[in-house]
Amino acid sequence: MTPQPLAEPLHIYLNDHLTGAFGGAALADRMARRHPDGRRADDLRRLADDIEQDRDDLVRIMDRLGVPVRRYRTWLGLAGERIGRLKPNGTVVRRAPLSDLIELEALRTGVEGKAAVWRALRAIADTDERLDRAELDRLGERAAEQARTLTGWHRAVSATVLAPGNRRPGSGPDTAR
Numbered sequence: 001m002t003p004q005p006l007a008e009p010l011h012i013y014l015n016d017h018l019t020g021a022f023g024g025a026a027l028a029d030r031m032a033r034r035h036p037d038g039r040r041a042d043d044l045r046r047l048a049d050d051i052e053q054d055r056d057d058l059v060r061i062m063d064r065l066g067v068p069v070r071r072y073r074t075w076l077g078l079a080g081e082r083i084g085r086l087k088p089n090g091t092v093v094r095r096a097p098l099s100d101l102i103e104l105e106a107l108r109t110g111v112e113g114k115a116a117v118w119r120a121l122r123a124i125a126d127t128d129e130r131l132d133r134a135e136l137d138r139l140g141e142r143a144a145e146q147a148r149t150l151t152g153w154h155r156a157v158s159a160t161v162l163a164p165g166n167r168r169p170g171s172g173p174d175t176a177r
Helices: 009-034 041-065 071-084 097-125 133-161
Strands: none
Touching (some): 009 041, 009 097, 041 097, 041 133
């Protein structure tokens, strides 16, 4: 039996990011569903939709580049999001306000990773005609806007959740302005 050839670095790199994209899209969707009626509900839904679109854009770019999607990796991303729910949060049976802060940080980290993949692809777009430079620039700007939005929410939620003696239920991204 002959050994399988090693995957190209680009294949590994993009599948790594796709794994994270599936987990990030699931987290963003759950956050939007968790806060359906708050003041930030519409913003959360738009952000979740954008993150899902970015994931789908990455799949299309991978297809154009001839990079096979490793389906088991997409399941790993979804499983990682679900495992992340098991973190200690100061309560046993209900959601704690600290969960909002931790989830925002996880989502922000994912958005930064996504921005990095768009920059990495942009770095090779001048020599690979399969990559659309304008598309990558647009995706990079959308990731930067998402990061700015999440940074603002993080600041507001941090001030609410971490303030001494301030443990109000429902002090998540949908209620802090």
